Amino acid sequence: MEEWNKEKEKKIMFKYRFTLTVRVIRVLVACLFLFWVYMFVVTISYNALHLDKKHAYYSKLAMDWTNPNLDEEFGEIIQSEITPFLTQKISYPVSRMVGKEPKVVGEMEIKKTLLNMFSTTKINFYQHDKGNKYRFFLPEHPKSGEPLGAEDDERVWEQLEKIHEGTVAELGFSTSEFMTAEELLELLEPYDLDLLWAPLYTGEFKEFEPTSYGGGGSHLSIQNIFGLSGGREISNDYMSEGKIQYLDEDLLADSKQMMLENMKTLLEEESNSYIETFLGLHKLEERYHYLKNNEFTVYGAVVTGPVKELLKLKKVENIRGAQLGEMGYWNWE
Incomplete structure (x- = not known):
């Protein structure tokens, strides 16, 4: 042993x-x-x-409809990745149209998890004051028809008077009455400006109660509003995308049709949690049916152009509650 x-x-x-x-x-x-x-x-x-392209496209739609004059940098390749836990991380630059050129102001960050309740879309602005700065005031109460006022700030026009004429800017304003999108274009036709976005009346207070609104006395401003922009479309495989940059008379019918078709596609193909929780599009079904069955009614606008051309709007009786947005060096045609 x-x-x-x-x-x-x-x-x-x-x-x-x-x-x-x-x-x-x-x-x-x-x-x-x-x-x-x-x-x-x-x-x-x-x-x-192409899930990244799908989620990016729908986030662009939500941004078009709910953020005046915020857009993606068209043609830029989106950045995307998927984690081992199947969380999709997507990002792309966000810009404002100031004059004839886009000005990058931030970045859209999308986090899409398996559960929509934990998914988010967020715009990280490069400067803290570059968020949704515009307020639009209803011209009358939709239920009673009672005329409503707007918060006017004369300093906006004073600023425009003092700014050098070799400057372009964006300007938001409300109107003193509801009007069709065609009537809004007719109102702006005499001026050398581009119409970028217009707040839509989509049945608030009549068809549904808005999630949030503010105002005091004779003022009423809806915070979660939808607006009409140029419009966009995408192929069935999400690989080919196109859009209309401005609202103009020749393509207005196309812009409205694109909006309705995109709304319909979202409602038919995506869950309510995807639409409301992830994209933040509240009461989309009610808004869709209202727009489908009624005229596209607007009560304001966001426009861009030379500052001296914007200043001319001061004399237009229908315009009130003007708010000055981004400014830039001359880039007009």
Whole structure:
């Protein structure tokens, strides 16, 4: 019988440790390989389904409808990735049209998880004051027809008077009456300006109660409003996208039709939690049916152009509650 000694103990322990280490390494390599295969399949599927382009497109729609004159940098490639927990992270630049050129003001960050309740869209502005700065005042109460006022700030016109004529800017304003989109374009036709966005009346107080609104006395401003923008469309595979930059007479019918078709697609293909919780589009179904069955009615606008051309709007009786937005160096035609 072989005698037990320290040397033999060391040899056995060394062999045992070596064997255990090899087994651990094999398990780790196998886990890493399986993880690589898993991520390969996930990434290939993610890219094949174009989920990033889908979520980016719908976030652009939501931004078009609810954020006056905020747009993506058209043509820029979106940045996207998917994590092992199937969370999609998507981002793209956000800009404002100031004059004839877009001015980058921030970045859209999308976090799409498996559950819509934990998914978010957020615009990170490069400067803290670059958010939704415009308020639009209803000309009358939709239920009673009682005329309503607006908060006018004469300093806006004073600023425009003092700004050098070699400057372009954006300006938001409300109107003293409801009007069709065609009538709004006719009102602005004499001026060398581009119409970018117009707040829409979509049945608030009549068809549904708005989620938030403010005002005091004779003023009434809806905070979660929808607006009419140039319009956009995308192919069924989300690979080809097109849009109309401005609201103009020739393409107005197309802009309205694009909005209705996009609303219909969202309602038919996406869940309510996706639409409301993720995209933040409240009461989309009620708004869609109202716009489909009624005229596109607006009560304000966001326009851009030379500051001296904007100043001419001071004399238009229908315009009130003017608010000055971004300014930039001359880039007009």
